[in-house]
Amino acid sequence: MTTPRTTRSTTPSTTPTTSYRGALEKALYKESLDCVHCGLCLQSCPTYRVTGRETASPRGRIYLMRGLAEGRLEDPSLLAEEAFACLGCRACETACPSGVQYGEILEQARAIVRDSENGFRIATFLERFALRGIVPDRKRLRLFVSLLSIVQRLGLDRLAALILPKRIGEMTTLLPKIPKATERRRMPSRTPAMGTKRGRVALFEGCVMPEFFGRVNDAARLVLARAGYEVIVPESQGCCGALQAHSGDLEFAHGLARKNARAFSNDLGSVDAIIVTSAGCSAALREAENWIGEEGGPLAIRVRDVLEFLDEVDAELPFTSLPKRVCYDDACHLIHAQGIADAPRRLLSGIPDLKLISHRDPEACCGAAGIYNLTNPEMSKQVLQPKLDALADAAPDIVATANPGCAMQLSSGLSGRGLSMRIVHPIELLEEASRS
Ligand code: SF4
Numbered sequence: 001m002t003t004p005r006t007t008r009s010t011t012p013s014t015t016p017t018t019s020y021r022g023a024l025e026k027a028l029y030k031e032s033l034d035c036v037h038c039g040l041c042l043q044s045c046p047t048y049r050v051t052g053r054e055t056a057s058p059r060g061r062i063y064l065m066r067g068l069a070e071g072r073l074e075d076p077s078l079l080a081e082e083a084f085a086c087l088g089c090r091a092c093e094t095a096c097p098s099g100v101q102y103g104e105i106l107e108q109a110r111a112i113v114r115d116s117e118n119g120f121r122i123a124t125f126l127e128r129f130a131l132r133g134i135v136p137d138r139k140r141l142r143l144f145v146s147l148l149s150i151v152q153r154l155g156l157d158r159l160a161a162l163i164l165p166k167r168i169g170e171m172t173t174l175l176p177k178i179p180k181a182t183e184r185r186r187m188p189s190r191t192p193a194m195g196t197k198r199g200r201v202a203l204f205e206g207c208v209m210p211e212f213f214g215r216v217n218d219a220a221r222l223v224l225a226r227a228g229y230e231v232i233v234p235e236s237q238g239c240c241g242a243l244q245a246h247s248g249d250l251e252f253a254h255g256l257a258r259k260n261a262r263a264f265s266n267d268l269g270s271v272d273a274i275i276v277t278s279a280g281c282s283a284a285l286r287e288a289e290n291w292i293g294e295e296g297g298p299l300a301i302r303v304r305d306v307l308e309f310l311d312e313v314d315a316e317l318p319f320t321s322l323p324k325r326v327c328y329d330d331a332c333h334l335i336h337a338q339g340i341a342d343a344p345r346r347l348l349s350g351i352p353d354l355k356l357i358s359h360r361d362p363e364a365c366c367g368a369a370g371i372y373n374l375t376n377p378e379m380s381k382q383v384l385q386p387k388l389d390a391l392a393d394a395a396p397d398i399v400a401t402a403n404p405g406c407a408m409q410l411s412s413g414l415s416g417r418g419l420s421m422r423i424v425h426p427i428e429l430l431e432e433a434s435r436s
């Protein structure tokens with residue numbers, strides 16, 4: 001079993017007040033002191049590898065962020081630029097021998113940068129509108145995705161890609177084909193265990209997952225039931241807050257964590273784990289205690305990525321043959337944020353006739369990074385290219401990755417190169433191979 005990263009409680013967990021920013025600056029300063037400027041993280045950083053610039057490296061960014069906390073930064077716009085040019089992939093955390101908690105420092109710095117912005121900024125306004133007003137609101141998100149679906153069916157997305165400004169047009173190519181409305185329904189609130197019952201788990205659905213990747217949640221539900229677990233889906237759960245936190249809207253993200261802590265509170269005593277299928281969501285939910293203090297502790301401690309859980313409980317599944325060549329590509333928020341690398345490979349290796357093949361750089365970021373591929377499309381594409389080269393050389397039938405953003409990014413990149421590899425979540429392969 002892989003050991004999930006532990007995190008320290010440094011972010012203020014109080015209700016937002018005027019001292020909130022001061023507390024953020026204090027926490028950021030304290031965390032940044034762990035960096036001894038050794039530079040061992042530099043080569044693991046995708047933006048440093050592309051640009052070669054010190055300020056685009058973890059060490060350079062930490063230096064700028066500490067300058068912000070100490071009030072000695074002469075040009076805050078440089079930090080604003082570099083903080084949001086960072087992918088937040090946390091590969092630097094894996095590489096760092098001093099245990100620097102880069103992810104926390106970055107979240108705090110971005111929140112301070114956003115708080116310091118003067119005047120109206122259209123980009124920030126639109127981002128906040130989408131991340132506060134649409135993404136966490138189930139009805140509005142459903143309406144938005146339904147409209148997108150109509151646009152796709154009429155072929156207007158292809159037209160948009162041709163006639164709209166390049167940056168907006170390119171966004172349309174990143175979207176997956178929207179599933180039919182019948183496949184975007186909520187999951188049943190309870191699925192009984194099959195065979196001998198081993199336990200009971202709660203499933204975290206997420207906000208975007210049911211709309212774009214409902215099939216992944218459904219595969220998780222079925223595999224867990226086949227492994228002997230009763231699966232419940234608490235009704236009032238919602239968005240995990242990852243995208244909002246990454247965009248510098250930490251206070252709003254904390255509010256979402258509070259909602260989820262309450263949504264799962266009634267079931268915490270009766271479930272073995274809260275199962276999550278998206279690496280970005282499980283990484284964020286594991287921060288609940290850091291974000292909101294004691295109230296988030298019971299939630300955070302029970303969170304498990306679905307692959308981590310199945311491996312941990314040594315799930316016995318009735319596998320049949322699946323003769324495919326599969327590349328497992330690590331999602332940054334699984335490997336770097338949660339330290340989970342072996343469990344998915346062990347599970348996939350247990351499927352008869354499935355050949356797990358490796359490519360050159362499975363741990364490197366694909367450039368998706370939440371909404372980074374929308375906000376920084378050029379850098380995102382540059383970061384993606386070596387990964388596409390490596391996958392093209394390995395030539396698998398299937399690429400498996402455990403995060404929806406990575407799946408969309410890889411799918412768009414591979415189809416752009418005319419490569420027709422199937423992109424799936426590993427749980428879909430486990431489901432396929434365990435169907436009776
Ligand atoms: S999070 Fe990723 S992109 Fe950002 S500094 Fe660390 S390694 Fe570089």
Ligand code: SF4
Binds near residue numbers: 039042059095
């Ligand atoms: S973040 Fe870690 S690896 Fe990078 S320079 Fe600082 S101490 Fe060294």
